[in-house]
Amino acid sequence: MQTRTPGQFVAVLDFGAQYGQLIARRVRDLHVYSEIFPCDIPAAELAEKGPSAVILSGGPASVYADDAPDMDAGVFELGVPVLGFCYGQQIMAVKLGGEVGHTEKGEYGPARLARQGESRILDGTPAEQTVWMSHRDAVSSVPAGFSVTSATQTCPVASMEDASRNLFATQFHPEVRHTECGRKILQNFLFGVCGLEPDWTMDNIIDEKVAEIREQVGEKKVILALSGGVDSSVTAALVHRAIGDQLTCVFVNHGMLRKGEPEMVEEVFRKQFNVPLIHVHAEERYSRMLAGVSDPEQKRRLIGTQFWKEFFSVAQELDGIEYLAQGTIYPDIIESGARKTGGKASTIKSHHNLIPFPDGVHFDLIEPLDHFFKDEVRELGIALGLPDKLVWRQPFPGPGLAIRIIGEVTPEKLAILKEADAVVREELDAYNQRLFEETGDRNSEHACWQYFAVLPDIRSVGVMGDERTYQRPVIVRAVESSDAMTADWAKLPYDVIGRISSRIVDEVDGVNRVVYDVTPKPPATIEWE
Template sequence: MVSSTQATISTISDANRTETYDSATRSTIAILDFGSQYSELIARRIRETQVYSEVLPYHTSIEKLKEFAPKGIILSGGPNSVYDQGAPMCDPEIWNLGIPVLGVCYGMQLMVKQLGGEVARADRGEYGKAALLIDDPTDLLTNVEHGATMWMSHGDSVLSLPEGFEVLAHTANTPSAAIAHPNKQLYGVQFHPEVVHSIGGQALIRNFVYHICECEPTWTTDSFIEEAVREVRAQVGDRRVLLALSGGVDSSTLAFLLHKAIGDQLTCMFIDQGFMRKGEPERLVKLFLEQFHIPVEYINASDRFIAQVKGITDPEEKRKRIGYEFINVFESESKRLGPFDFLAQGTLYPDVIESADTNIDPATGKRVAVKIKSHHNVGGLPPNLRFTLIEPLRMLFKDEVRKVGTALGLPEEIVKRQPFPGPGLAIRIIGEVTPDRLEILRNADLIVRQEVNRSGSYHDLWQAFAVLLPTIRSVGVMGDQRTYAYPIVLRMVTSEDGMTADWARVPYDLLETISTRIVNEVKGVNRVVLDITSKPPGTIEWE
């Protein structure tokens, strides 16, 4: 997924992490993030064209952009108006870099304002689907059909264009839905081509990436593995690495990648924190030892973790306590097994984005994008961590990790395993976590997995799981006896990358079978309900 050609490497470091940016002439698109929840989706859509892309803070300096050496720049959407006090602005020198720029929604309005045009509150906002009426079907809009549906979400509109710009397309409510300054290769769209609702959006992105920016498709699985192996070897040298293995596709892919890079210098440690699903710890250890021949140290620390979350009901506090305890266990156990210089984690790009404080307004110190939740391997790490973190998958999306895992030889049962959160069942119990509640949820979760597998729906779903609501009880009747027990929520979603998701329209027969089995077989449950909320506005997990 990256070019194997290397040149100068620049680094950005914090106390525990070192990230490298290849400043060679490989094709790269930089995305300046103005707080849009879709910024990462833009990056993913570009990577689908086999061109590397990365989300950077909107205030990234011209000097840093030149170091990054992108073939093109995309300005994301955002929640602000360009006329808001303290509205995020990019360095206006961007327009003079001599490389193509595409502004999306807020990004387009910012381009217009900074270059002398006029933006104002529209008489009618435009939200949802709209037909794109094309005035110029060439260049940016090549192969985008006239009347194609595009996803709109804006209250401001362009009233007048800067000098040299022309209209490429309009909608019924937006006279300037797509604009261009062909000589300067500056483009803007008022809609969101990155979302799946925009028909022809990916064609537009390909036009910008290939025809306008003249990028080469160098972001491939093989080249990513080659470069990652080389960088790990260079970073680690002859020192040892401790890997936090969970058994999911992320950490398992990382185990295979690191084993390929450094062999016996890698030690995998599986910590059973007491929040795993029924039978998973035993299955995982056996699989790695007997089939993959990668040594795994099994640590049963369930009592420690359950004690850490005793009495805790706030989901953020739960995640952070579990994250801290992971590190505490690693540090204490590594003294027995070590010494180790590095801690490897299967952190992914969506983990970073959803947890990050990376896009901070330098003037106010406030976050531009809203932080959704902390991830135990990102937001829960202590500042005095004695390991140096090594996270080769940190800039990958889930689908990219699956491709890497397949190329490295992981079996399908792991590569296509549905995501499971690091804090495990602890964040699928709403409120306090207790051993009794964990047992109820484990039994219900096992039934969900068994029936989804039997139905042949497992690989059609991004995730399918149970959530326990122990703070709620309802009246039921079983065997002519009154019951007063907990509800189980079924959460089944479809998604491409976990950034957005829709509730799955599974057959009623499957829902009925799951419901009947849970109520009959799981003691303490008398009701099963279905969550039909998409992401956004909800998240996939409940906590």
């Protein structure tokens, strides 16, 4: 499905920065649509997309390295404002006749910035302020027409601009929270320099997406694989708003969902939204299929293959289906090789959105969320009227609890994990609610973003009463994040961790020990398998 380009949008050129996706998110936080493109996109191709402004991301390379990411210098001649960060400042300088030097001392983390003279993008910020640096190379000579607008003790060109050509750059990272005036700098660029309007709102997005779906589908019928997760649920609500009963949802229950989830799917979509819903009970078939299987990738393949068999078995019994809607979101695309942004990212996990159509069967795709980050999908769900308990559910992998059970999936292990996971979610749901009541911010990056239990394939010695036990440990995983691209372990209060541990050991048969995972992503992934 082709996404209509909004009347105004910011193109982010990605030079391989760890903060590339974060730039796009920060622009969207200011209600201006942004989209990520490969750094080497030809200027003519970018011009056809009609960006209102361009932001050049940072990157880990040296601009003088043989394999350094490059860009078409014609981007600077498109007649739209350009803002570069870190590597983006350096490549701007080199392309326009300046010089970049390799400094003896790097600058990483917080730094004190001193403004120098007038600056359109630093306007309204203090004369001295804290910024976030991450570099060794730095601009040593600015291009003709540019003026230096700030410096640090280590970096003499911490920012530069040619206001007459609307070209601006910073060596620091305004997009990260650690740059105290980063939001103001972005506002100055988007609204002061570019003259954009903050009109990318959920109501406008819904109207636009509904119109797109209606235009594409017409009077034809659509099928959707509804997992009960946030992405597929928001997709279902959005598509149903657009075309009503032309949509049929198929809910394949493989038996590895979290406690209470099948009932919630039935309640929300069949009773609240009146969406045509087919509930496929495949629990026994999956249980037999997974017996003796312990390799995580084999579990993923088997579960995914069987899912599509179940789904297409239903789909082929329905008449007139021509479209398949699914909840692909932006991080799915990025992690599966950035298939729509032209990137070269490594595939980190088996991508669940590659569809094995049976011979003779093909549906055109509708992917209305494929340019949205997870928190934006949640906002969209709230605006569509989905209940909070569904919208704020934790992300959940397609293979379900099977990949949170290390080793073979058995009925005994599944029963233990469902109960332990229910305790973790109940306690941390309550913890997040308390944070929301205290701060008024439900999307805080310092709250728990995802939390669950993992059941390892080991046993440990314990004592219950006067008896020795030899039972299973449970691992609790809780992370802080906003979009799953990076994550840090949640610094939970000790009393919360202690209550979770006590409840699991007291209430879940077969468990005598609870441990807490304190590894960020990277180097770990959020999931264990």
